[in-house]
Amino acid sequence: MLTLKGIINGERTLPYLLLAPLLLLLFTVILFPFLWNFYISLFDLKTTNLLTGAPFTGLSNYLKLFHDPTFFHSLGVSVYFVIGSLLGQFGLGVILALILHYHPGPARFFRVVFIVPWILSALIIGYSWIWMYNYQGGMINSILRTVGLQPVHWLNNMRMALWALVIANIWRGTPFTMLFVEAGLKTIPSEPYEAARVDGATSWQSFWYITVPLLRPTLTINLILTTMWTFNLFDTILVMTRGGPANATLTTAMYMYKSAFEYGLLSYGAAIAIVMLAINALLAVLYFYTVGRQK
Amino acid sequence: MHMVKRYLAWTLVAILGLSVVALAGPTVIKVWESEGYGLEAVEQTIESLVPGIDLQISQYPYNELRMKLSTTLATGDPSVAPDIVMVDSIWLGEFVEGSYLANLSDVVSKEATDWFPAFRDGSQWPAGSGKYYGIWYDTDVRATMYWPDLLQKAGVNPGDLLYWNTAIPAIKKLNDALASEGIGGFRLDMGGAYAADFFFYPLLWSEGGDILKTVNGKLEPAFNSEAGVRALQFLVDLVKKAGVEPQMQCFWGNDWAARKWAVYIHGNWATSESRFPNTTAQEREQKVAVLPYPVSEPGKVPVTLSGGWIMTIPAILQQKAPDRFAEACKVLQAYIRADVMAEYGSALARIPVRAALMAEPYKSQLAKNIEFFNFYSELASIARVRPAIPQWNQVADAVFEAMQKAIFQGVDPQKALDDAATKVRSILGS
Numbered sequence: 001m002l003t004l005k006g007i008i009n010g011e012r013t014l015p016y017l018l019l020a021p022l023l024l025l026l027f028t029v030i031l032f033p034f035l036w037n038f039y040i041s042l043f044d045l046k047t048t049n050l051l052t053g054a055p056f057t058g059l060s061n062y063l064k065l066f067h068d069p070t071f072f073h074s075l076g077v078s079v080y081f082v083i084g085s086l087l088g089q090f091g092l093g094v095i096l097a098l099i100l101h102y103h104p105g106p107a108r109f110f111r112v113v114f115i116v117p118w119i120l121s122a123l124i125i126g127y128s129w130i131w132m133y134n135y136q137g138g139m140i141n142s143i144l145r146t147v148g149l150q151p152v153h154w155l156n157n158m159r160m161a162l163w164a165l166v167i168a169n170i171w172r173g174t175p176f177t178m179l180f181v182e183a184g185l186k187t188i189p190s191e192p193y194e195a196a197r198v199d200g201a202t203s204w205q206s207f208w209y210i211t212v213p214l215l216r217p218t219l220t221i222n223l224i225l226t227t228m229w230t231f232n233l234f235d236t237i238l239v240m241t242r243g244g245p246a247n248a249t250l251t252t253a254m255y256m257y258k259s260a261f262e263y264g265l266l267s268y269g270a271a272i273a274i275v276m277l278a279i280n281a282l283l284a285v286l287y288f289y290t291v292g293r294q295k
Numbered sequence: 296m297h298m299v300k301r302y303l304a305w306t307l308v309a310i311l312g313l314s315v316v317a318l319a320g321p322t323v324i325k326v327w328e329s330e331g332y333g334l335e336a337v338e339q340t341i342e343s344l345v346p347g348i349d350l351q352i353s354q355y356p357y358n359e360l361r362m363k364l365s366t367t368l369a370t371g372d373p374s375v376a377p378d379i380v381m382v383d384s385i386w387l388g389e390f391v392e393g394s395y396l397a398n399l400s401d402v403v404s405k406e407a408t409d410w411f412p413a414f415r416d417g418s419q420w421p422a423g424s425g426k427y428y429g430i431w432y433d434t435d436v437r438a439t440m441y442w443p444d445l446l447q448k449a450g451v452n453p454g455d456l457l458y459w460n461t462a463i464p465a466i467k468k469l470n471d472a473l474a475s476e477g478i479g480g481f482r483l484d485m486g487g488a489y490a491a492d493f494f495f496y497p498l499l500w501s502e503g504g505d506i507l508k509t510v511n512g513k514l515e516p517a518f519n520s521e522a523g524v525r526a527l528q529f530l531v532d533l534v535k536k537a538g539v540e541p542q543m544q545c546f547w548g549n550d551w552a553a554r555k556w557a558v559y560i561h562g563n564w565a566t567s568e569s570r571f572p573n574t575t576a577q578e579r580e581q582k583v584a585v586l587p588y589p590v591s592e593p594g595k596v597p598v599t600l601s602g603g604w605i606m607t608i609p610a611i612l613q614q615k616a617p618d619r620f621a622e623a624c625k626v627l628q629a630y631i632r633a634d635v636m637a638e639y640g641s642a643l644a645r646i647p648v649r650a651a652l653m654a655e656p657y658k659s660q661l662a663k664n665i666e667f668f669n670f671y672s673e674l675a676s677i678a679r680v681r682p683a684i685p686q687w688n689q690v691a692d693a694v695f696e697a698m699q700k701a702i703f704q705g706v707d708p709q710k711a712l713d714d715a716a717t718k719v720r721s722i723l724g725s
Contacts (some may be wrong), residue, residue: 048392048685050369066521135540136477155543156485158703240541242487261362262688264389 020077034277040270047264055266058178061271071272073247074255078231080162081169081251085230088170090223093177100178111179118175129168130155132191158248161241168236175227177222184218185211220291227287228280252276297591317554321349324626327364328381330354332604336642337635344629353377361386368395368609368650373616378623379630381604384417387428387683392419396428397613402624403430406631414648418605429607430631433645435562436599436674437493439586445557449473449480453586456558459529462589466537469557482556483533485541485702488688488695492600492681493560495698497588498526500598500679507690507723508681514684516719518694520551520714525591527701527708534702541702560588562602563671567644568664576666585667587674603648606630621697646675686722693718 041061045054065071096114100107117125132139133154141151154164192210201209234253235241243250243258250258253273260269328334331354355363364382367375368390382390404427407415414431416423421611439456446453449472455465469480478702484490493520496506504522507514517523533539548565550556554669559565571579587597606627612620629635633649638656640647647653652661653672662668681687697715700706 046393046685047365048389050365051371051394130544134544153540156541156703158699244487244695244699245485245703246696247545258692261358262692263686264365264688 015159023174037270038274040267041274043267045270047266050266057267061267062275064268065271065275070247070250071255072250074175074250074252075149077162077247077249078253081166081233081249082230084163084166084170085109085173086223086226087174088166089177089226089230092170092174094181094219094221096174096178097185100182111182114178115175117172118179122172122233122235123239124169124234129164129171129236130240133164155241156245161245161248165237165240168240169230169233172203172236173226176266180222181215183219184215187218188214214241216291220287223291224284224287225285231276231280231283252279305312305315305664308361309520321347322464322622324348324350324379324623325377326350326352326379327360327377328352328354329360329383329604330356332381333643334381334630334639337568337630337639340635340638341626341629344632344635345622345625348626348707350626352587357383364390364395365393368611369393369609371615373609373611373619376609376611378608378612378619379627380607380609382429383431383608384431384603384605385681385683385687387417387420387605388687389683391428392685394610397608397610397620397642398426399429399624399627400425402627403427403631406430406628409633409648409649409651411648411676411678413601413678413680414603415682420683429605430627431648432604432606432630432636433640433643434601434603434648434675434678435564436601436646437497437560438670438673438674439558439560440551440566441558441584441586442554442582443584445469445473445554447477449557456586457589458593459532459589459591463532463537466533466539466558470538473557478554478557479540480558481533481537481539482551482559482561483530483539483541484545485671485699486543489545491691491694491698492602493562494530495523495526495694496679496681497598497600498529499523500524500600501588501590501595506694507719508519510596511613514682514723516690516723519709519716522572523712524708527698527712527719529589529591530698531701531708563646563665563667564644568668569644576662576664576668579666585670599674601646601675602681603680627662633657640665648675650676684723689722690719693722 041056042056042058044057044061100111120128133141135141135151135153135156138154140154144151152160157159188211192214193206196206196210231251232253232259234251237249237251237254238257241249243254253276256269256272256276259265259272326334335352338352340352340604342348347568361383364380367377370376382396385395403418404425405419407427407430410418414434418427418429418431420428422424442455443453443455446469447665449469451465451468455461466481472482473480484493499506499518499522502522502525504520504526505517508514508517534541534687548559548561548570551559551561551565552570556642566572566579566583566585568574568576568579571582574582590597608620608623608627612623633651634657636647637652637660639645640652641660641664646665647657647661651657653676658668661672681691684690691717696718697708697711700711700714701708
């Protein structure tokens with residue numbers, strides 16, 4: 001006979017009961033907005049028909065999206081932005097983490113210094129970099145002039161603007177990777193290294209055959225998070241270039257923002273958000289199956 | 296005794312009644328405006344003109360106001376809606392199509408006959424249809440502004456800035472002469488779609504072109520005409536031939552007022568007290584000077600672009616809260632009295648949108664605080680405005696993209712504008 005006491009005492013049901021509040025919370029703050037967003041994307045909701053009602057259009061927003069050259073352009077921009085940022089953030093972050101891990105003395109001081117960009121607001125970062133990139137009085141161009149080089153139109157130039165954003169984003173995101181990887185390094189026990197040393201392994205071999213495999217789960221999670229954050233990033237871009245010049249820095253996230261909140265095309269913006277979510281999910285799966293695979 | 300009791304009872308009833316009225320207090324009129332707009336300047340005047348009201352004016356950042364209005368009015372709940380809202384003139388189509396704004400033809404159409412044509416038509420949706428959804432409250436004008444002493448130092452005649460062919464060498468001369476002092480010759484803003492408002496549309500109009508045209512009842516792009524190509528080519532020449540460095544950040548006149556640039560095409564606020572603190576209008580007229588936009592050749596009429604805000608009332612009040620709507624109409628009518636508009640314009644140095652303010656006694660009142668008043672108000676009287684269609688932001692972005700391609704990427708102006716026109720055609724569904 002099914003009784004409340006029986007359910008609570010039951011070994012099978014108890015875990016679910018304990019998880020229920022958290023699942024409810026997750027549904028409310030994650031799953032429901034996602035489902036609602038998907039629902040909206042099936043209509044033609046605009047700021048001009050919020051009151052009068054939007055017609056149901058099925059998947060037409062998605063079809064329109066796949067015929068929209070600006071969307072594909074934004075995807076291309078995002079690919080460059082994500083790859084450039086990841087290479088910089090990941091490479092620098094791992095190097096800094098190794099330096100801090102193997103030099104614990106100065107690490108305390110430098111850890112604090114390096115973390116500053118991560119704790120700053122995206123708007124402050126954006127405005128700071130605008131000033132650093134300023135053609136006439138910016139710090140970067142001043143340095144270039146000092147060493148006898150020509151100043152660069154960092155944010156005006158269609159070729160340079162995206163890379164200027166990548167550099168700013170690397171500066172902002174590197175501390176996270178550094179801290180994350182350093183924390184991962186601290187979890188690796190010393191025994192495998194001692195055994196390797198006894199077997200005559202070189203430092204490089206210890207790093208490649210012990211550190212890297214044992215860090216793999218950490219690196220995978222880090223890559224997934226930084227990829228998603230970079231792909232979804234729009235606040236710094238909004239401040240620095242608003243997607244310009246001539247859409248040269250119009251990432252997919254920026255295009256989603258513009259579609260929904262500047263053009264008032266709410267359903268179209270929602271459709272872009274769903275496609276972005278699918279891309280993020282696909283990337284996460286790819287990372288788990290490739291980088292994160294345990295040998 | 297019986298009579299005394301009766302008098303006492305009636306007295307008590309009267310006192311209670313008066314107390315209830317006193318406790319109810321004045322009617323609250325909620326006004327929403329953009330940050331820094333300034334309807335507070337005439338708040339007390341309005342409260343004295345419409346007895347029994349308490350104006351509560353709230354300011355919101357520009358973009359937030361637009362989204363807040365859409366989401367609040369879309370609830371259909373008058374209790375959360377403001378009584379009066381100031382909407383950017385380019386939002387009018389979007390808000391009317393969304394059924395957010397009340398048809399105020401009965402409230403303002405009589406008064407509106409005094410408005411300059413661009414602002415009268417721009418208060419209607421569709422423009423010029425006779426259906427008023429608010430009333431244009433004030434405006435701004437764009438013009439060429441310069442520091443006479445810097446031009447003199449560089450040996451440039453201000454008259455050279457009036458025509459394209461003389462402006463290019465004059466600006467080059469300014470750039471070369473003033474560079475050593477860290478002063479730019481000419482400031483060209485390219486930080487956002489607003490760049491077209493300052494640098495493309497006025498030139499396009501003065502060349503006889505237009506942004507959009509109606510063909511068989513449908514809107515179509517018109518900016519890729521010969522006039523548009525000529526206007527864009529002039530901007531390209533400013534960069535290529537005159538050595539102008541396009542600026543990605545706009546300081547809305549502050550840096551020009553700080554003498555970082557000799558010549559600037561900007562809004563009239565750049566010459567106002569907000570940029571020259573603690574100066575009188577007369578003192579500002581001694582410091583700086585203004586000219587109309589440059590034109591391609593003598594005989595062409597320079598045109599300016601005007602923006603501004605439309606004072607309006609949410610439709611939801613008209614539908615679900617008629618008493619509040621009636622009260623809001625009274626407040627709006629008080630706001631658009633010529634004496635109130637003059638008081639407001641004088642306090643905030645805003646350019647008037649109606650003819651009555653160009654005549655005495657208001658003219659002197661405004662001219663006291665607004666530098667170059669005659670010049671600016673004459674420009675306003677013949678100003679043109681952007682089409683307030685719901686897709687305006689998309690159109691503006693497409694035009695700005697064409698400007699960027701031509702100026703930064705070296706794309707031929709005709710091709711850049713044609714590409715933008717293709718995009719705009721798709722946006723407009725034409």
